[in-house]
Amino acid sequence: MxxxxxxxxxxxxxxxxxxxxxxxxxxxxxxxxxxxxxxxxxxxxxxxxxxxxxxxGRRVTGTRTKTTRTRSTSGNTKAVRQWARANGYDVSDRGRIPANVMDAYTAAN
The missing domain is CATH 3.30.60.230 (Lsr2, dimerisation domain)
Incomplete structure (x- = not known):
């Protein structure tokens, strides 16, 4: 058909x-x-x-979009993981910490 x-x-x-x-x-x-x-x-x-x-007006050319980076925790991921677990977040012992957990940690500290 x-x-x-x-x-x-x-x-x-x-x-x-x-x-x-x-x-x-x-x-x-x-x-x-x-x-x-x-x-x-x-x-x-x-x-x-x-x-x-x-x-x-005037034409604008060659503009680039800015990228944002997650705020650094100064390499203290152990403290972030401890805080996350104490506050009900499920995080692994290794690997990347989810952005929502990092955002919550940054906001709380």
Missing amino acids: AQHFQTRYIDDLDGTDLGETANTLSFAFDGKDYAIDLSDENAETFRQVIAPYIEA
Whole structure:
């Protein structure tokens, strides 16, 4: 049996059925990326509204996302394990200490 799948777009702003084609616009604001499907009319309105801000702004390229590291316990994993067991956490004698346990230990100390 053959199957046929069809993608239909809905205007994210006003709910209009756009059929199989849409203007998918991507933009970023306050460090977050967005995509929105719009009709021709709403896409043009969006472009007109945002145009002065784009003209006044500057392009940012080559940005990298920052990675966060778990706070170090200064190598004192024995104390962390003892604290975790005393506070109801199940931790092994060896290996990596789960992040939620490390976070709780850091918050408590």
